[in-house]
Amino acid sequence: MANETLDEALLRLHDTGPEFDGWLSNHAPMAAEALIRNGHADDVHRWIDKYLDRLEETPRGIAPIARDGWREPLGDVARTGDWLIFFNRETRTEPWRDMLATWWPRLLPGIAAGATHGVIRVGHAVRALLEQETPERVAELGQGLAYWAARWQPIAPAGQGPYRNSDPRGALDAVPRVPDQRLGIRSRLAQLADLPDWASSSGAVPGDGPESERLRGIVGAAVRRHLDYGHGSPIMMVHAATAPAAVLRTLPALPAALAGPSLAAAWAATAAVTAAYSPSEPGPRHSAGPGQGPAPAPAASSDTALPVRLDPAEVFEHAATSGDAHAIKFADAAIEAWHSSPDPILLRAAVHATDLIGPA
Numbered sequence: 001m002a003n004e005t006l007d008e009a010l011l012r013l014h015d016t017g018p019e020f021d022g023w024l025s026n027h028a029p030m031a032a033e034a035l036i037r038n039g040h041a042d043d044v045h046r047w048i049d050k051y052l053d054r055l056e057e058t059p060r061g062i063a064p065i066a067r068d069g070w071r072e073p074l075g076d077v078a079r080t081g082d083w084l085i086f087f088n089r090e091t092r093t094e095p096w097r098d099m100l101a102t103w104w105p106r107l108l109p110g111i112a113a114g115a116t117h118g119v120i121r122v123g124h125a126v127r128a129l130l131e132q133e134t135p136e137r138v139a140e141l142g143q144g145l146a147y148w149a150a151r152w153q154p155i156a157p158a159g160q161g162p163y164r165n166s167d168p169r170g171a172l173d174a175v176p177r178v179p180d181q182r183l184g185i186r187s188r189l190a191q192l193a194d195l196p197d198w199a200s201s202s203g204a205v206p207g208d209g210p211e212s213e214r215l216r217g218i219v220g221a222a223v224r225r226h227l228d229y230g231h232g233s234p235i236m237m238v239h240a241a242t243a244p245a246a247v248l249r250t251l252p253a254l255p256a257a258l259a260g261p262s263l264a265a266a267w268a269a270t271a272a273v274t275a276a277y278s279p280s281e282p283g284p285r286h287s288a289g290p291g292q293g294p295a296p297a298p299a300a301s302s303d304t305a306l307p308v309r310l311d312p313a314e315v316f317e318h319a320a321t322s323g324d325a326h327a328i329k330f331a332d333a334a335i336e337a338w339h340s341s342p343d344p345i346l347l348r349a350a351v352h353a354t355d356l357i358g359p360a
Helices: 002-013 028-037 041-052 077-093 096-110 117-131 135-150 168-173 185-190 198-203 211-232 234-253 256-277 312-322 325-340 344-357
Strands: 287-289
Touching: 002 028, 002 041, 002 135, 028 041, 028 117, 028 135, 028 325, 077 096, 077 135, 096 117, 096 135, 096 234, 096 256, 117 135, 117 234, 168 211, 168 256, 185 256, 198 256, 211 234, 211 256, 211 325, 211 344, 234 256, 234 325, 234 344, 312 325, 312 344, 325 344
Parallel strands: none
Antiparallel strands: none
């Protein structure tokens, strides 16, 4: 029944555009997949009913994109309709894994696309496809890739060499902040190239072991860090965790040779969001747990025992009740990380993020 609900939801959303009101991303396909993944299939259609009114129709194309002419329109948002038509055709002409293997390395250097929503949408689509291949999910993968291509945006080049700290959280804390945080993400990312320590911190991926394990470490570190630094920009700081989580979800569908570049791009994206939106000082940790009221604020970056025992289902319920797509997706990523490494701080961070973001 949950599988049928997802396909029904994707079918309802297929003719909606990837953005609305300018730069705002259409989160409905991603949130629907996360809700179903976490046992809330019965809530999906009601959630879409509330969200649908704000969405816009699929943009029209300007001129067809040829298979050998993809470079020139890459990153041209005016060609969004053309990219949607292009990938709709591609999904019908070759197996989705082959298409993904072709386009993933082309799009990966522009991982900042749509404030990382391009790769995040692809990650949700791939996770659903790995569970069950259906025409609706293949079409959703095509729409995610089209959005990524239309908003393709590179991050300032990274340096080389091992990071001085193999701990991902320590590496994130060492990422330099952009000096001017008044404007949007494009303005902030443009400042990265001028930061003296950016190349070394973004190019040296922390952690040890296989790429998948290092990605899990990065996701976990970004989730935990939101507990202390998410207050500066609760929604945008969510992407420091959900972008690498999307890459991690996609790895099983990719050729092994793409694991290294995927890890490097995911770390660069996490570091970029951290540099662009992290406040200079940590804030208090307010939430004890869903329905528990405020908790005493521990020292910054402290892993002191939680005042309540958190349950993943209740944590996600808290996010789902808020109705906010970012809270839902962050809780999804945090719980996924918790299943790999059951640290209660991960669940605490998800509750706190939901409270910071507030109701939709």
